[in-house]
Every structure is written in C-alpha cells, then in structure tokens.
Amino acid sequence: MTKTLSVSAINNGTVIDHIRAGQALRIMKLLRVLDSQKNKVTLGLNLPSKLLGLKDLIKIENRVLTNDEANEIVTFAPEATINIIKDFEVTQKINTHLPKAIINIFVCPNPVCITHNEPIESHFIIQEQGKHIQLICHYCEKSFDRDKVKVII
Ligand SMILES: [Zn+2]
Numbered sequence: 001m002t003k004t005l006s007v008s009a010i011n012n013g014t015v016i017d018h019i020r021a022g023q024a025l026r027i028m029k030l031l032r033v034l035d036s037q038k039n040k041v042t043l044g045l046n047l048p049s050k051l052l053g054l055k056d057l058i059k060i061e062n063r064v065l066t067n068d069e070a071n072e073i074v075t076f077a078p079e080a081t082i083n084i085i086k087d088f089e090v091t092q093k094i095n096t097h098l099p100k101a102i103i104n105i106f107v108c109p110n111p112v113c114i115t116h117n118e119p120i121e122s123h124f125i126i127q128e129q130g131k132h133i134q135l136i137c138h139y140c141e142k143s144f145d146r147d148k149v150k151v152i153i
Helices: 024-030 067-076
Strands: 013-020 041-049 053-061 081-086 089-094 101-103 123-129 132-137 143-145
Touching: 013 024, 013 067, 024 041, 024 053, 024 067
Parallel strands: none
Antiparallel strands: 013 053, 013 081, 041 053, 081 089, 101 123, 123 132, 132 143
16 A cells, blocks of 8 residues: 555645745745635645655645746745646646746845835846855845745735
C-alpha cells in the first residue's frame, strides 16, 4: 500500500504544492485568499518532501489561479507546482516563470520611499541571482531580499 498524505482531495479548484516551508502564509496573503472570498482552503505546513525536506501545501476550492497569480507565487516558492483540479482530476498544470515585475502587491521596506507618501502603486523589478531572488523598488531603486518584502494588506 502506498502512503498518502492526510490532506483531503478537492473537487474543483487549485492545488499549490511544493511550496518551500514557511512561505504558505505569505502566498495566502499574496492571493488574498482570506479576504473576500469564502473559498474552502486546506493548508498543510511542514509536510515531509523529498525535494525540499519540508514543504507547505495549499488547496483552494472553487478558485482557478491565473498565470499571473501563479508567477507571483514562484517568486517566493520557485519549486511550487500549481495544478488546476476539476472533478477530482488534474486538468491543467500551470507552467510558471519568474515575473519581470510585480505591481501593487508589496510594500517597499524603505521607510523614506516615495511610495509611502504618494498615492502610487508599488512597483518591484524581480531579479534572480543564482538561488537568490531580489526585489528592486522601481522608485527608490533599493534592492531587497524576497523574504524582507511584505504584502500590502
Ligand atoms: Zn521603494
């Protein structure tokens, strides 16, 4: 018998698997999962993973992610696999790539950045340096590690 994870299967929606452990809550915020929608969400934290050691997992019922949303996710979880489920079957695996820029999602960590005082959307350029992903603010041109940048709430 094969062992299966005790995370219930979903009927329709999106499964985001192989999220680096510790990034799931950020991705939930990024997708505004808990804001307005009342979708049923199953969250798995620190699950064993051959690839990552430990991984997080998110299942969102009755929501299909767009390619843009999927690309924003891989900024924080480069190994993430994103599958669309219909009638309990995987109907689509979204092929992700790192976006060039992310607009109006993150807060610039620089306290004197103009984005804090002017009604303008934040704008970060995404830059990959080996395994490190840096977000560079379009306005103050400062560069931040991806783990330092918070999602606008
Ligand atoms: Zn800035």
